[in-house]
Amino acid sequence: MSSTDARLVFATPDGTGIEVFLPDDARAVIETTLRRERTRTHERLVVRSRDLLLPSGRRTRRTDELIGEICDEVEAVVASTPTTIDPTTADRLAAALEGLATVRAAYQEPDADLLRSFAAQVELATHGLFRPTRTTTWLLCWPAELVEVLDTELARLTRAMESDDATVARLFPAPHLDPELAEGWDALMRRSLVERRLEAIVEVRAAVEDGHTDEDGVAALLRTVNDLRLMIGTELGISEDDDTARRRGGADRERVDIYEVFGFVLSRLLDALDIG
Amino acid sequence: MSGPGEVSGPIAVLDPETTVSADRPWNVVVWNDPINLMQYVTFVFKKLFGYSESKAHALMMDVHLKGRAIVSSGTRTEAERDVFRLHEYGLWATLEHDE
Known part of the structure; x- marks a missing residue:
């Protein structure tokens, strides 16, 4: 080979x-x-x-x-x-x-x-958390604790997007550095991005519940887990590379743990996709 | 009404600045952020733009070390589409008109 x-x-x-x-x-x-x-x-x-x-x-x-x-x-x-x-x-x-x-x-x-x-x-x-089969189907073999954490965080993400919370600001960055160039396109883009993300959350919930998904579901999962990291990282005030370690041990320890769990999940998914 | 081949008025003189401006592409810039995993950013470049592993990795390293990288260029419509897709994947991307 x-x-x-x-x-x-x-x-x-x-x-x-x-x-x-x-x-x-x-x-x-x-x-x-x-x-x-x-x-x-x-x-x-x-x-x-x-x-x-x-x-x-x-x-x-x-x-x-x-x-x-x-x-x-x-x-x-x-x-x-x-x-x-x-x-x-x-x-x-x-x-x-x-x-x-x-x-x-x-x-x-x-x-x-x-x-x-x-x-x-x-x-x-x-x-693996994500196991490829010979078809386009992927098996999701997640421990119950992880499913529970995901479920809770997806609900928080949904609420944050619907209420335009500051914790999801990173999910909707300005498309232009010069606001005059946006010409309203940024607002339209935001609405479309919210819709796409809510659709992805529905897809992720179904995949986890069914224990399997297809390639579109894997893409939705990848984006959504990354969105969760962006939301939690913003909550934690992560603004520099490797900020997480400095915050460990403080009042945010539980949130840091969840942030790192989703980093692990994302990394495992990327490893799985990298082969083949 | 003018027929084919007829010239009904003065021939327009194109403003060189305007001509150059219209030809200038729009660039899609991805900016560094402390949350997105390097492995994830590389994957997104490969998936969205069809880049090879080495090109995607080099662009990711530019973002990480230099703070930004131009990842695609094209018409404004093409660039807006790319920015949207990058935002959908949670990357911080902006449009800019080529200097």
């Missing part, structure tokens, strides 16, 4: 497992990697990865055995693709791929990035 951003792993439509699809070129790269590491004596290898701690020049036989076990885990799935596997097997595969990637990176082999991307995709499809 020449690219590390091809999507190889998907959640099953019911979210109970993952599907692994490897194109022929990707399978060939991984099979070559497995052959190489099974036959190599890892005398000088020094890597640290989860359960893989391999001091240089010592316990060489054990090192080779460990890497052999890792290769077995990967081969069991690769040899049977396309295949569907359960979450426990997926976790073992992700750990094995990560370990193999660490070994390959130690030898400065170019396939390390591919193996890491493969491992990340297995993790995403198994445990």
Whole structure:
């Protein structure tokens, strides 16, 4: 495989497992990697990865055995693709791929990035907040606490937009630095933006309730979570990069926590969209 | 009424300043802000303008380090459309007439 951003792993439509699809070129790269590491004596290898701690020049036989076990885990799935596997097997595969990637990176082999991307995709499809399926549908697997926080903040965002509250000023910046150039266009634009945002909120609520959405729903989710960060960040008075850390520990701590949770959610969604 | 090819009056002399002004594009400027994630800004540039990862990332870094970047240019209508879409994604964007 020449690219590390091809999507190889998907959640099953019911979210109970993952599907692994490897194109022929990707399978060939991984099979070559497995052959190489099974036959190599890892005398000088020094890597640290989860359960893989391999001091240089010592316990060489054990090192080779460990890497052999890792290769077995990967081969069991690769040899049977396309295949569907359960979450426990997926976790073992992700750990094995990560370990193999660490070994390959130690030898400065170019396939390390591919193996890491493969491992990340297995993790995403198994445990991610947003899990891609083979269709255009995305599964939303959110803990109840997160859904509750989202629901509360969406209600606040709706009220703030409808009452033209100052906390949503960042959602409606002036389109011109010179107000004379706006010629009323800014007011028209604001009304349209409010409508679009209210529509997006409806779409987000439906997606979270249904546990799945399509690509338009993902875009609505992305924009809305970002809107929530803009609203809460304005409430917190964030005006400089990295202002959040300075405010932590003050009276706004709970709001800072929510702000950071939405930052995490947004980041995970962007990570998921970046692949494929 | 004048027919084709006929000249019924003095030929208009175009004001060079006016001509240049009409040709000047409108730029869409995105400004730095402390809340939007860098990863998010890069994603928006890719999604809205179809930019490559490297171009979107370079523009995002310009916004972050220099405070602003011109992300698109065109007619006023095109620029207004781009500003609207950027505002829809929560980015601080403004229009400006090219100097």
